[in-house]
Amino acid sequence: MTLKLAVPSKGRMMEQCAEWFAARGVTLTRTGAEREYSGAVEGAEGVDLVLLSAGEIPRELAAGRVHLGVTGTDLVRETLARWESRVEPLAGLGFGQADLVIAVPDAWVDVETLDDLDMVAADFRAAHGHRLRIATKYHRLVREFLREHGVADYRLVDSQGATEGTVRNLTAEAIADITSTGETLRANHLKVLADGLVLKSEATLYRARNAPLEPADDRAMAGLLDTLGVG
Ligand SMILES: Nc1ncnc2c1ncn2[C@@H]1O[C@H](COP(=O)(O)OP(=O)(O)OP(=O)(O)O)[C@@H](O)[C@H]1O
């Protein structure tokens, strides 16, 4: 199998990723029609480009179907149990920086910390007969974080997009989502808990730990990492 490099095929990460490689003398180009997800690598020998959704890259790395991949730290840690045994972070790329946070309505003036949230959650259950709902797509990370911080009386509801809208739409009481400028939270009258930072995320170049390579591809890997100045 040729050395395969996976990069995001669309969205905010795609362009910045191409710029990061270009600044190091490696050109990533989409080949074929604009909507066709195939690509080429110039400036490094023996490397195939694979264009994938940022969310799918962790799984492809873990399965050994690609050898290198660029995606967010958040997506790797959410998607892969024991991620350290499956992928190795080689370099933070300095873009795609965002914080995964727990946020509650601005109107909850007495709720500033996780302890406050825990208390409100217990009262909420007593008053409403069901658990306080936290909307998120980051189930693994949020569960782990709340367990470590002793918050137990809640239920996660799945939200794959527009998560900040779930509180206004009355499908959740709180949320856990990515924020960067904070504008989306503010626009939806939500505030981050003082100790509600779950994870700081950044676009990162990962190497698959369990993707076998022929000697020639091993050389291609060494050449590419050398050109990029990482590894
Ligand atoms: N506002 C933001 N600023 C910077 N990075 C962000 C922001 N929102 C999300 N990200 C990061 O972008 C990466 C991809 O996010 P997401 O899973 O939402 O994919 P997407 O950009 O919608 O593309 P796709 O639908 O192809 O997966 C994640 O690692 C996430 O942390």
Ligand SMILES: O=P(O)(O)OC[C@H]1O[C@H](OP(=O)(O)OP(=O)(O)O)[C@H](O)[C@@H]1O
């Ligand atoms: O703090 P801000 O700068 O406002 O950015 C945060 C927003 O960016 C992401 O959403 P995205 O644009 O990817 O849309 P999504 O709701 O489909 O995830 C994230 O889910 C937040 O909603």
